[in-house]
Amino acid sequence: MFHKVHLVHGLVLFVVVFVTGQAAAGSSVTFKSEKETFKLELLVDGLDHPWGMVFLPDDSLLITEREKGLKLYRDKNLHDISLDNFPKVRTRGQGGLLDITIHPAFKQTRLVYFTYSHPLKKGSTTALAQARLVDQKLLDPQTIFIAETGSATSRHYGSRIRFDPDGHLFMTIGDRGNRHNAQKLNSHAGKVLRLNDQGQSAADNPFAQTGKALPEIYSYGHRNPQGLTQHPLTGEMWVSEHGPRGGDEINQIQAGANYGWPVITYGKEYIGGTIGEGTHHPEMQQPIHQWTPSIAPAGITFYSGVAFPNWQGNLFTTALKFKLLVRQELQDGKIVHEERLLEEEVGRIRAIEQGPDDFLYILTDTNNGALYRLRPPNL
Numbered sequence: 001m002f003h004k005v006h007l008v009h010g011l012v013l014f015v016v017v018f019v020t021g022q023a024a025a026g027s028s029v030t031f032k033s034e035k036e037t038f039k040l041e042l043l044v045d046g047l048d049h050p051w052g053m054v055f056l057p058d059d060s061l062l063i064t065e066r067e068k069g070l071k072l073y074r075d076k077n078l079h080d081i082s083l084d085n086f087p088k089v090r091t092r093g094q095g096g097l098l099d100i101t102i103h104p105a106f107k108q109t110r111l112v113y114f115t116y117s118h119p120l121k122k123g124s125t126t127a128l129a130q131a132r133l134v135d136q137k138l139l140d141p142q143t144i145f146i147a148e149t150g151s152a153t154s155r156h157y158g159s160r161i162r163f164d165p166d167g168h169l170f171m172t173i174g175d176r177g178n179r180h181n182a183q184k185l186n187s188h189a190g191k192v193l194r195l196n197d198q199g200q201s202a203a204d205n206p207f208a209q210t211g212k213a214l215p216e217i218y219s220y221g222h223r224n225p226q227g228l229t230q231h232p233l234t235g236e237m238w239v240s241e242h243g244p245r246g247g248d249e250i251n252q253i254q255a256g257a258n259y260g261w262p263v264i265t266y267g268k269e270y271i272g273g274t275i276g277e278g279t280h281h282p283e284m285q286q287p288i289h290q291w292t293p294s295i296a297p298a299g300i301t302f303y304s305g306v307a308f309p310n311w312q313g314n315l316f317t318t319a320l321k322f323k324l325l326v327r328q329e330l331q332d333g334k335i336v337h338e339e340r341l342l343e344e345e346v347g348r349i350r351a352i353e354q355g356p357d358d359f360l361y362i363l364t365d366t367n368n369g370a371l372y373r374l375r376p377p378n379l
Contacts, residue, residue: 148188299351
């Protein structure tokens with residue numbers, strides 16, 4: 001065993017390298033960032049493209065795998081949860097078993113919610129399923145909402161879900177590769193939806209009484225929102241979404257608002273050239289923040305714990321393309337400073353959650369994906 005100390009992008013990294021070259025569960029690396037020193041601890045690997053995670057009341061962790069897998073992380077071990085009775089999932093392209101959350105009254109209902117790519121006669125679409133988790137078994141799984149997206153592609157499914165304190169379930173859906181559907185209110189593509197706990201439209205949604213508009217729509221003009229979190233103080237939902245070549249965005253979601261895609265964007269065509277009418281439109285929202293070049297943002301969360309007091313109120317965004325974790329400071333609702341952490345250290349980072357212990361947990365998106373924890377070095 002030997003130790004190395006070197007400087008990487010403003011972070012002091014103390015690396016413990018084992019002669020085998022393999023990191024073992026429980027191994028950790030210490031980083032010194034601008035505001036906090038933290039240990040990055042490998043908890044478990046062997047996950048197949050993990051996508052989403054949610055903590056249960058007993059502090060164990062449910063993790064979805066895109067190729068239709070569900071794991072329970074408990075007592076430092078992974079346990080398989082059978083999906084034999086789960087609805088059929090189309091695991092193709094960017095599709096598969098995607099996000100997961102639990103009912104606000106989980107202790108009473110035992111309800112778990114999933115998003116997944118639901119097969120159609122032609123292609124697939126984003127859908128929402130519900131099941132009860134009892135004794136590490138899923139009971140009565142059923143699909144409770146199927147998005148109308150009109151697409152046969154296997155990309156841009158979204159898809160994050162999260163309950164707000166009023167019991168509404170927010171669900172993000174990408175444009176499904178047909179960009180102009182994001183502006184059409186008769187399609188769920190390119191939208192943030194707001195549902196009740198049975199998968200039906202919330203009664204007071206902004207377009208619930210608007211002609212041919214789909215009542216589930218809460219906001220529109222999104223490209224591919226793959227991160228969703230709630231601001232701990234204001235209660236507003238924030239999303240991260242992929243731009244094309246540039247123009248990744250962080251948006252603060254408002255009822256009935258149009259976020260512009262593909263009429264306005266800071267991104268460009270992959271083959272070169274502009275998209276839409278530019279970057280501004282008087283009737284469309286500007287992003288809170290945009291990245292050009294693209295970092296490919298995925299999961300996001302606000303930090304509200306006490307383990308890292310100097311990170312309180314910061315927004316953390318995982319990145320796939322740039323393989324990093326972004327920490328952003330806010331002031332008066334605006335992002336005023338950014339720090340990039342873990343760049344090229346663990347690979348593509350798909351998801352992030354704050355745990356009951358106030359530590360941060362991240363998932364890496366590979367066929368040998370891993371669950372890591374960021375914790376103070378003295379805890």
